[in-house]
Amino acid sequence: MLKAQRAVAGSRIIGLGHYQPERVLTNAELATMVDTSDEWIRTRTGIVERHIARDDETVADMATAAARAAIADAGLEPDGVQLIVVASTSVMDHSPNVAGRVAAALEMTSPIIIDINTACSGFEHGIAVADAAIRAGQVERAVVIGSEKLSAITDWTDRTTCVLTADGAGAFVLEAAATEGEIGVGPTVWGSEPTMSRAVIVEDETGNKFTQDGRMILRWAMSKASGITRDAVEAAGLAMDDIQVFVPHQANLRIIEPLAEQLGLTDRIVVTDVQVSGNTSAASIPLGLSKWWHEGRIPSNAPTLLFGFGGGFAYASQVVLTPNREP
Ligand code: ACO
Secondary structure, three states, X not given: OOOOOOOOOEEEEEEEEEEOOXXXXXXXXXXXXXXXXXXXXXHHHOOOEEEOOOOOOOHHHHHHHHHHHHHHHOXXXXXXXXXXXXXXXXXXXXXXXXXXXXXXXOOOOOOEEEEEOOHHHHHHHHHHHHHHHHHOOOOOEEEEEEEEEHHHHOOOOOHXXXXXXXXXXXXXXXXXXXXXXXXXXXXXXXXXOHHXXXXXXXXXXXXXXXXXXXXXXXXXXXXXXXXXXHHHHHXXXXXXXXXXXXXXXXXXXXXXXXXXXXXXXXXXXXXXXXXXXOEOHHHHHHHHHHHHHHOOOXXXXXXXXXXXXXXXXXXEEEEEEOOOOOO
């Protein structure tokens, strides 16, 4: 018989951070680059502007900035966390992985370093992995980061995709919850839709550029998302009425708004950061929530429904509580 590590009750979120590059790209500017218009982009996607990284700014640089902010927000030094999980689908340098680059940049001693690529649902997969490691008693604290430089994998001559994509990063710090009453991360409902595995593509045949079947994804979201998110709420032992904040993947306002309507969440706080940040894939959920939290738009200890979906075709959803303090 082997000895197992001592398990703890669960985990909770104690810090949120984010980073966006300085450069803002407006719809008007895009209309000078491809055959599009501010009106088309706003009505089809809700996006007004987005942030684009400098040429020399990497996925790891943005991940490090978001992690640094989240760790400081939690009142910790970098060595206060023992696990780094990074979700990204726009990494072109594979080793050291992004988590390893973050560990080096933050001058940490010996953290566990894990990268995850499940595209737009990568961050929620990261929360599941970090929560499991904490619950198993392997680490006391973890930082989960979503970071993307989609501008580097965007075909800037393709109007069907270049109006959507953007860059940025967001991060949460998770800590062990000693008692059941302190648990702030619910079970993850996660999986994939293998028949749609090619709905989102970034590969050599397309010159490593992002392409997607937007219509197919819209249809999937409208028919499948409500069931997955309802399961996540039920798994957390809550009812939809208990949810105070809804943060779906920030892909398109035309998915976010009808989904909130399907779930009866239109009178709650629905994060719509996509309007000023565009689609930042794995970064979109932590970036949007962290921004709104630090702007004072999100209550503390609030049941918050996260739902990521996209490339793979993968999805993941869980309910988390925002930190039990003022931002
Ligand atoms: N400007 C002007 N016209 C355009 C543009 C543009 N930027 N892009 C496309 N068009 C045209 C098309 O050529 C087409 O013209 P046609 O009718 O003459 O052929 C017309 O507009 C309609 O194009 P559609 O692609 O059918 O537009 P749709 O209404 O489906 O909107 C969109 C496209 C915004 C991509 C939408 O399908 C969508 O958001 N889908 C969901 C995507 C998603 O959620 N992905 C998430 C996972 S992947 C990830 O996040 C990385």
